[in-house]
Each structure stands twice: as C-alpha cells, then as structure tokens.
Amino acid sequence: MPRHLLLNLAGAAALAVGLAAPAQAATPRDALVVAWNIDAISTFDPAQIAEVVTNEIFGNTCDFLANFDPADESRVIPALAERWDVSEDGLRVTFHLREGLAFPDGRRATAQDLAWSMQRVVKLNFGNAAQLTDYGFTRDNVEQRITAPDERSVVLELDKPYPPGLILQAIAANRVSALLDRKTLTANENNGDLGNRWLATRTECVGPYRLRQWNSGEVVVLEANKGHWGPAPKLRRIIIRHVAEAGTQRLLLEKGDIDVARNLTPEDMRALESAPGVRLERTRKPTLFYWGFNSADPVMAKEKVRLAMRYLVDYQGLASSVMAFDGVPRASFVPLGSFGALDEKEGQPFSLDIEKARALLAEAGHPDGFETTMIIGSHPYAAPIAQNIQNNAAKVGVRIRLEQMANAQLFAKHRGREFQSALLGWGAGMPDAHANASRLIYNPDNRAEARLTQFPSWRAAFQDEAANRQVEAALMERDEAKRAAMYQQLQRDMMQRGPAAFLFQTIYVAGVRDTVQDWSWNGFATYFDRVSKK
Numbered sequence: 001m002p003r004h005l006l007l008n009l010a011g012a013a014a015l016a017v018g019l020a021a022p023a024q025a026a027t028p029r030d031a032l033v034v035a036w037n038i039d040a041i042s043t044f045d046p047a048q049i050a051e052v053v054t055n056e057i058f059g060n061t062c063d064f065l066a067n068f069d070p071a072d073e074s075r076v077i078p079a080l081a082e083r084w085d086v087s088e089d090g091l092r093v094t095f096h097l098r099e100g101l102a103f104p105d106g107r108r109a110t111a112q113d114l115a116w117s118m119q120r121v122v123k124l125n126f127g128n129a130a131q132l133t134d135y136g137f138t139r140d141n142v143e144q145r146i147t148a149p150d151e152r153s154v155v156l157e158l159d160k161p162y163p164p165g166l167i168l169q170a171i172a173a174n175r176v177s178a179l180l181d182r183k184t185l186t187a188n189e190n191n192g193d194l195g196n197r198w199l200a201t202r203t204e205c206v207g208p209y210r211l212r213q214w215n216s217g218e219v220v221v222l223e224a225n226k227g228h229w230g231p232a233p234k235l236r237r238i239i240i241r242h243v244a245e246a247g248t249q250r251l252l253l254e255k256g257d258i259d260v261a262r263n264l265t266p267e268d269m270r271a272l273e274s275a276p277g278v279r280l281e282r283t284r285k286p287t288l289f290y291w292g293f294n295s296a297d298p299v300m301a302k303e304k305v306r307l308a309m310r311y312l313v314d315y316q317g318l319a320s321s322v323m324a325f326d327g328v329p330r331a332s333f334v335p336l337g338s339f340g341a342l343d344e345k346e347g348q349p350f351s352l353d354i355e356k357a358r359a360l361l362a363e364a365g366h367p368d369g370f371e372t373t374m375i376i377g378s379h380p381y382a383a384p385i386a387q388n389i390q391n392n393a394a395k396v397g398v399r400i401r402l403e404q405m406a407n408a409q410l411f412a413k414h415r416g417r418e419f420q421s422a423l424l425g426w427g428a429g430m431p432d433a434h435a436n437a438s439r440l441i442y443n444p445d446n447r448a449e450a451r452l453t454q455f456p457s458w459r460a461a462f463q464d465e466a467a468n469r470q471v472e473a474a475l476m477e478r479d480e481a482k483r484a485a486m487y488q489q490l491q492r493d494m495m496q497r498g499p500a501a502f503l504f505q506t507i508y509v510a511g512v513r514d515t516v517q518d519w520s521w522n523g524f525a526t527y528f529d530r531v532s533k534k
Contacts, residue, residue: 035261037242041216047120076165101229111150112182115154125139234530264325277514282325284337285523306497308357308360310331311352315331319504333502338433339484370399374390374423375403400421415459440499441494441498
C-alpha cells in the first residue's frame with residue numbers, strides 16, 4: 001500500500017478514536033468558570049441593585065464597611081472598617097477605616113470618598129436609598145449626618161437610637177456602604193446623575209476583584225485587584241457564563257467545561273449526586289419564593305381571595321418533587337434563621353385544600369372563580385410550580401393564564417405594578433425580621449407617583465396602616481423578647497391577609513467540580529476570593 005494511503009488511514013483512525021472518546025475538558029487553573037442564568041443584570045450601581053445575581057457579583061468587586069462572617073452569618077465582622085464605636089445615647093456610630101485602602105488603579109481611597117458614596121445613594125433616591133432613609137437620612141440632611149471628619153473616620157448620625165446590631169446589618173454590611181471612586185464617577189457624570197449611567201456597565205470601587213467585562217446575556221469576567229487591602233484572591237479570574245438551561249449547565253459540568261453550575265433542577269441534582277468528579281454544595285438562603293398579588297387589581301384586593309390562593313398550593317407535593325433540593329415549605333415572610341422568625345411548624349400552617357379555597361372564594365363573591373394572569377420568570381422551578389397552581393386553581397374555577405418571560409422583564413413589570421399576580425423571589429438583606437417586615441409588609445406611601453420600587457409591598461399596591469404601626473413599634477422595642485413576639489404576631493396576621501402567599505424558603509445548591517476547593521458561601525454572600533483549585 002502506498003505510504004500516503006497508510007498515513008491517511010492512520011490519521012482517520014486517530015480522528016475516529018478522538019471522536020469516540022473525547023479528552024476530558026479542563027478549565028484554566030487560575031480561573032473559576034461558573035454557569036449561571038445572569039439575564040437579570042441591568043446595572044452595577046449599588047443605589048439600584050436588587051437582584052441576587054448582581055448583588056453577588058457586586059459583593060465580590062466592592063467591599064462594604066462590614067461583612068457577614070462566612071462561617072456564621074449571624075455575626076458581623078470588620079471589612080473596610082477595622083472597628084466601630086456607638087455613642088452612649090445610641091445616636092452616633094463611628095466607623096474607623098483600615099489603612100491601605102486603594103482603588104484598582106492604585107489611588108488612595110479615603111473616608112471622604114466613602115461618605116460621598118453613601119450620600120450619593122440617598123441623593124439618587126433609587127430603591128436602595130431606603131436602606132438609609134429608613135434610619136433618618138434624607139436628601140436634605142445626608143451631607144450633615146453622614147460625614148468624614150478625617151481620612152479614616154466615617155460618622156453616621158441617626159435620628160433614633162436603633163439597635164446597634166441592626167445598623168451594622170442593615171447599613172454597614174450592605175452594598176450602600178461600598179467605597180466608590182468619587183473622582184471617576186464625578187468625571188463621568190451625565191446630567192448630574194452622579195455616575196449612575198457610568199455604573200450601568202462598570203464597577204468603580206475598592207474590592208478584591210474588578211469587573212473586567214460584561215456582555216449582556218453572555219458573560220461576566222472578574223479580574224483580581226493586585227492592590228487590595230485584604231488577602232489576595234486565590235484565583236486570578238472569575239468567569240460567569242450565561243447559561244439559561246439547567247440541563248446544559250449539568251452537561252457542561254459533567255464534561256468539565258465549567259467548574260460550578262448554579263441553576264440545576266432536582267433531576268439534574270439527583271443525577272449529579274452519583275456523578276464522578278462532582279459534588280453538591282448546599283446552603284440555606286434567607287430568600288423566599290412567593291406568589292405575589294397586586295392589590296390594585298379589584299379581585300386580588302380582596303383578603304379572602306388572597307387567602308384562598310394559599311390553599312391552592314400543594315406545598316408538600318412540590319417539596320418532595322420540584323423543590324426537593326431547592327427549598328423547604330415556608331408560609332411566613334420571615335425566613336428561618338432570622339431573629340423573630342416563627343418556627344418551622346407555625347411558620348407553615350397551610351396545605352392543599354380545594355374545598356377550603358372554594359368556600360373562601362364564595363365568601364369573597366366569586367363562587368364560580370375568575371380569570372387572571374400570572375407572570376413567571378426563568379427560574380428552573382418557576383414553571384412547574386406555576387403549572388401545579390394552575391391545575392389546582394382550575395378545580396375551583398380560577399383560570400390562570402401563565403406568561404413566562406426573562407427575569408429582567410419580570411422584574412420591570414413587577415416594579416411597574418404591571419401584573420395581576422407573579423411568582424417571585426425576595427432575599428432578606430440581614431438575619432432579622434425587620435429586614436422583610438420593612439419591605440414586604442411596610443409601605444410608607446402607596447401613591448403610584450411615590451415610585452417606591454424597592455418595596456415589594458408598594459409594587460403590590462399593598463398598604464395596611466395597622467401593619468405599618470406594628471413594624472414601626474417592633475423596630476424600636478428595646479426588650480428583645482417583646483420585639484421577637486411582636487414580629488411573630490405580625491407573621492400570623494400576614495399569613496391571613498397579607499399581600500403574598502409565601503411558598504418556599506430556598507436552599508441554594510451548586511454543582512461543583514472536585515477540582516474546586518474552599519467553596520465558601522452562606523445566606524448572604526458567596527466569597528469568590530476564598531476559592532482555590534487543585
């Protein structure tokens with residue numbers, strides 16, 4: 001046989017072997033590659049960020065005054081501030097910044113930059129301004145009440161003596177205390193927006209990573225900052241690939257094309273439990289998945305209709321199937337693990353009861369049911385939960401039309417009150433009942449022109465003056481036992497007449513390759529800078 005034919009046959013054989021048994025893929029040794037549905041990202045401005053995905057990315061690019069302890073989320077530990085003092089009257093909190101704070105380009109970052117950053121959140125008056133306005137800061141007084149008397153001190157002057165631990169959780173360990181690059185943002189202002197448009201696609205702050213690239217609907221790339229004050233991140237890059245389909249994420253993980261998969265279905269997780277080279281990482285999140293009702297809708301405005309909807313959910317059936325890995329039934333607006341939370345049994349008194357729902361609807365004036373629309377996003381479990389509710393609702397004459405859309409569109413409609421009901425997620429920003437009471441129940445101004453979009457209660461057009469008073473009283477109660485009891489009663493009340501049917505407290509599960517070490521997360525943050533690889 002001619003030599004050139006032998007060579008061709010050998011090449012063909014080698015190609016066939018390669019196609020039949022492809023080599024194991026491998027991600028870069030100095031990078032963590034994550035597959036996640038990141039279509040909800042719309043801005044990196046801490047004054048506006050609300051979504052879990054963006055908040056996690058932001059928290060790895062921008063440090064806050066304090067942080068939740070990775071090992072114990074109930075503890076607040078120093079971050080930008082190395083320590084803090086509280087005055088005897090409880091009205092002044094002074095944060096002492098650590099030395100050596102610098103922006104990614106090496107310029108020194110000061111307390112004046114941080115005070116400006118926090119003032120900026122209030123002045124812009126987007127949703128996250130409520131994290132500060134809740135404690136007496138306003139556009140008119142913020143420059144006098146958030147100050148930097150020297151380059152390493154930031155002073156907060158409160159309007160009331162709030163519990164110090166609450167201030168640490170609500171403000172110091174929150175994105176509103178990120179140290180932004182004042183010089184860059186003021187140089188790139190657009191019509192006095194304090195750099196808001198600039199931050200739509202960038203991060204400008206002190207933190208372990210910087211946002212190197214964001215291609216909407218494609219990828220986010222974080223790159224380690226060499227001059228960061230803390231321990232250097234163990235990996236140089238974090239690459240987050242937008243992969244909407246859970247099955248695709250699982251396939252990429254099994255092949256080794258990614259290191260971490262973040263949106264897996266129960267079927268995927270069951271398969272991965274026995275897959276070689278992969279493990280499942282779990283953590284209970286302070287995030288609730290709920291069915292929200294728009295009280296501006298004449299049907300959903302009726303308390304008995306909202307209560308009837310709670311009896312159309314097969315909590316236990318969904319818990320053992322769709323949510324087997326993703327959550328536990330929870331009807332209370334306060335997550336387990338938070339101060340003031342009802343226990344597991346009392347916090348979930350509902351079960352599927354078609355006849356109970358039918359009777360409540362008749363009492364509400366809808367014996368034959370009604371037609372309505374439910375909007376849902378792209379969470380892997382949103383569609384099956386919605387279909388389960390839809391099937392049960394049909395048995396009592398409630399005809400639900402489902403509209404599925406990208407998460408960004410869902411959030412826009414919800415913020416604009418453009419819905420009748422919706423399946424949504426909401427994460428508490430701190431392990432205290434006040435975190436959710438102040439957002440999911442409390443509504444200081446229900447007028448449409450108020451545009452309090454960071455309040456899901458406002459989005460749902462729900463305002464209950466008695467509930468508002470309960471939230472306000474519990475906030476200032478100095479006796480911890482009494483304060484907890486007040487929140488517990490509010491939870492009982494809202495399970496009967498509140499603006500939403502809370503369904504599950506989520507358990508975040510990630511599929512992780514065995515090459516990944518020190519995966520570190522808790523209910524409030526994922527710490528990319530601690531992750532390493534074999």
